[in-house]
Amino acid sequence: VDAAIELADAHGIDGLSMRKLASHLGAGAMSLYNHVANKDDLLDAMVDRVAGQPALPDRSQGWQAAARQFAVETHQALLRHPWAITMWQTRWPGPNRWLYMETLLAILADADFTEDHADLAFHAITMHIQGFTQQQVSYTTQFADGDALYARFAAEVKAGSFPHLIDHVRYHNDGGTTQDEFAFVLDLILDGLERKGR
């Protein structure tokens, strides 16, 4: 599983095949099937290993601080493995992921919300982690080079017709905001949940 993660980190998830993984491990192509049921099984194990990376936060610091720290650590773990976020969002959870969910739910239980509001809070927070990370990963993997992005964009969009869009892309190309956008929107959500949950 570690070797598979290594390969996916280096060459992307499309560059990971059972045959390449086996030869990377110096084994015959079919030896893998003694350790893994099939490729799906391997992919599940890979995501679940990432799900084990964020440290479980100290709940005594209060629900909002604990949730914030957990979210930031998850965000960082997913950025370390750019192939992971898509599968994180679409595959069935493994043991680490179950524990991960249990931990976030326990943090939210400390907030003493109603059952409905706690559920909204859970989905709003995980949605932010996943949505924001997905956006950032897509952006950075496609456009490692900001200039190449801008050139391709400029070639496809006729200057006159999309004024706001062109401004937006120029804004990002110039470096964008100095704020930590992940934390800003996260706090927007956490504050809103605290206020509306009372």
Place this chain on the structure above:
Amino acid sequence: VDAAIELADAHGIDGLSMRKLASHLGAGAMSLYNHVANKDDLLDAMVDRVAGQPALPDRSQGWQAAARQFAVETHQALLRHPWAITMWQTRWPGPNRWLYMETLLAILADADFTEDHADLAFHAITMHIQGFTQQQVSYTTQFADGDALYARFAAEVKAGSFPHLIDHVRYHNDGGTTQDEFAFVLDLILDGLERKGR
């Protein structure tokens, strides 16, 4: 492109191959390459067709109402084509998607935020649309049958060790909230943006 969307709607995106699409159209396998550069090109065209579905909202109703309506329509269009959300988040935009982004940016320009805050708003809103839709699609495609979900979950998670998680799953299995969670969290974000942007 329409035939490809039809096939993907019916059999999932993994069930779509160039060979199957061609034979579905009653053509030889390689005829497709006269109309499309390669499979990537076809997939781009498919997502972009979905990006053309949400109606462009009337901006005279105010930025918040217009953004809300646009978000809801996008959410619904993406639910109609469950394969689309993943590619929407990872592929380079086409003409309809550029217009889509321009439209949302124009709506936000009506709010007269600072440049930084308008950018935060743009990403917070698209993040919600994409993150929430992805979550919902993953849930419903994997677990068309709620009972099967519950059975598989119960088999993997030992009852004693994950009390909050088990409560959470039971809550959803019992029907969950009656609220429209998509709209609730969307308004949480839109209200927060309005308040913090002044």
Place this chain on the structure above:
DNA sequence: ACCTGAACACCGTTCAAGT
């Protein structure tokens, strides 16, 4: 208990040949 090569049923795509 673990490994493996041959084989099968698929892929996307190139190319030369057709109309």
Place this chain on the structure above:
DNA sequence: ACCTGAACACCGTTCAAGT
């Protein structure tokens, strides 16, 4: 200008055979 079959370089996986 559009179509197409044969061929190539890949896949994941089964199975029978090995140690």
